[in-house]
Amino acid sequence: MRRESRDRPPAVEAPPSDCGPEAAKARRDALSPTERERVERTVSDLLGLLGRAHTMAVLKEFAFAGEPLRFSELEERLGTPPNTLSERLKELTEAGLLTRRAYDEVPPRVEYETTPKARALFPAFGHFYRWAEDHDLDSGVER
C-alpha cells in the first residue's frame, strides 16, 4: 500500500496487516456464507450507528480521553446540544459500546465509560487522526 507524498516524520510506515482493505477482502472471501452475511449486516449496522450526527466525535473523545467522561464534559468539549448528546449516548449504551453509571450524590454525577467492544473500535479513530496529519479535506490541496 502506498503512502502519499509527505515530508512527515517516520512513525510506522508499514500499514498494519490487520486492518488493510486487501486483508479484509481476503478474509471476507474466506467466511462461510452464513457468517459472511452476519458480518455484512453488522458492518452496515455499525456504519449506520456511527453515521449519526456527533456519534463518531463522541467516540473519538473517549478514545483520546482514555477515561470515563461525564455528560457535561462531553457537552462542553463537543458543543453538542444536550438533547442530541443524550440521544447519542443512549444509542451507544444500547449498542453495548458505553456503560452508564449514575452516582447518587449531590450534585448528581453520571459517568459514561467505554466497553471493550468500543475500545476494539478505537484503532479506526486513531487511523483517522493519523490520516489527518498527512492530509487535508477539500480544496483538493494535498499539502
Add this chain to the structure above:
Amino acid sequence: MRRESRDRPPAVEAPPSDCGPEAAKARRDALSPTERERVERTVSDLLGLLGRAHTMAVLKEFAFAGEPLRFSELEERLGTPPNTLSERLKELTEAGLLTRRAYDEVPPRVEYETTPKARALFPAFGHFYRWAEDHDLDSGVER
C-alpha cells in the same frame, strides 16, 4: 454481550502500533500548537463528512470493490435514494476523495474512482470489517 466469545483470538484488542489511540495521543502531544490545531480541525471536518447518511457505506463499497464504480452500481448495491447518493458523491468529490469521469457514450456512463487520499482512509474501513467479525451490536429496544 451476545456473541462476544468466538472461536477466534481477540486480535483486535491489541491495536497495531500505528493506528492505536495511545500512539495517536502521543503523536498529537508531539505536534506544534499550530499543526495540532489544523489536525484537530481536519479530523472533525472528516468526521463531519463521514457522518452523513450513506457516506461511509459508499466509501466501504469502493474499498471492497477496488475499482471505479458507476452511479447505478452504487445505487443498486447500497439502496441509496438517487438524490442523496448524488449529493454524497458530490461532497466526496469536492473533498478530493473521489474523481468523477463522464464518458460521452450512449447510454451515458459516469465512473467514480477513489483518489490516493481516499485510499489512505481505507484501512479504517478494513478495521470496521475486522471488528464486525468478532463483535455484534446489541441492538437495544426500539424507541
Add this chain to the structure above:
DNA sequence: CAGAATCCCAATTGATACTG
C-alpha cells in the same frame, strides 16, 4: 446542579416522478 423530557422550527433524508 446534572441531565432527561418537551416543544418548535430548521435541516437532512427518503420516495418517487421526471429529464437530458
Add this chain to the structure above:
DNA sequence: CAGTATCAATTGGGATTCTG
C-alpha cells in the same frame, strides 16, 4: 444511465422545563 425536481418524513438544533 445518471442524475434533478419535488414533496413527504425523519432527524437535528435551541430553548425551556421538569426531576431527583
